[in-house]
Amino acid sequence: MPAAPSPQITPAPPPPERRPVGGRVAAALTEAAPALGAYAAVRIVGLLVLWAAASADGKDALHLLSERWDSVWYQRVAGxxxxxxxxxxxxxxxxxxxxxxxxxxxxxxIAEVTPLGLAGAGLLVAWVAALLAAWGIFAVGARLYGRRAGVVLVALWGVYPTAFVQSMAYTETLFTALAAWSLYAALTRRWIVAGGLCVLAGLTRPSAVALIAALAVTAAVVLVREYRSGATDGIVRRHGRMLLGVVIAPMGWLAYVVFVAVREGSPFAYFDVQAQWGNSIDGGAALASFVLGLPLPGMLGLCAALAALGWLVSLCVRQRQPLPVLVYGIAVVVVSLIGSGYFGSRPRLMMPAFPLLLPPAVALLRLRSTARTVAVLAVLAVASAVYGAWTLLGSGPP
Incomplete structure (x- = not known):
């Protein structure tokens, strides 16, 4: 009998060529270029207005940005x-x-390896981090609602009323950059990266608890859904990277709280330090007392502003933002409002909550005219710049 023909074996297709990391970064940066350009433009408007106002007042604009208020404390710690x-x-x-x-x-x-002093190093960190934050915000916005929405979202963040802080030697831009990219990593299921960035955020600001909560709540919902569906076999193995990311996420925040506890010899030392600064958690009692103590016009105006904030949060919920993004934005707002700290700082504390700007960004796109969108953003940029110059040249946030 003739031998049976050998089965034909079709060779497996070659795996898709994976682009080098540098190439992927360059491509992502090229895609984000319009957003970074828009952000730089609105922030330059703010800096030019500040420089002109400071010069007219006989003051140094760079000094106002690098050696004012909290920036002095950070530089003292650095030195x-x-x-x-x-x-x-x-x-x-x-x-x-x-x-x-x-x-x-x-x-x-930076001060040890460059000619920059501590003040200059603080500004360098803030400005580089601002661009990284804008890039991360664009990445989140573009993934959720498209590239144009990402560009408008970044521009809106740059014209936030207290956006002048984004140009100061403060932690807001550094924290927002870490938070935005951590959320993007969670959206793309890079959970260990998300957790690692959250660790760094936890070494930057106490409001990292909002980011920690966003990752933890998201992971918990995933696990509960699978448990209810009966898919419990191998659940830990399937979600091992997610669980590891959530476990490491609070390590930065916890490490600093433990450091203060050991240094001061009290397990609650960090919270005692914050209370001495007037920043204890009171559930919003201090905010309510402040509002009720204002003259009637101020009280009504502030109540209207808080109502608008609540409406914006409701829009985020109705927009069905992904869970990590939604929880993060709401948690930042809650953390900013339930403390007893100085009221004038609260808008600044809420600035990292960029998901709140997603509904306005999408709404602006409905204008269906680039010229109209640019005009709105230009007006907001000038208003933000004037407010920033007025604040920095005065005694502080009113």
Missing amino acids: SGYGYTATLPDGSIHSDLAFFPLLPALERG
């Missing part, structure tokens, strides 16, 4: 380490342990 306290006339004590360590560490490292 001398922790241990400085200031006693106020009312007897309260302000300790530099209220300030998280990542920004001072970066300032010190």
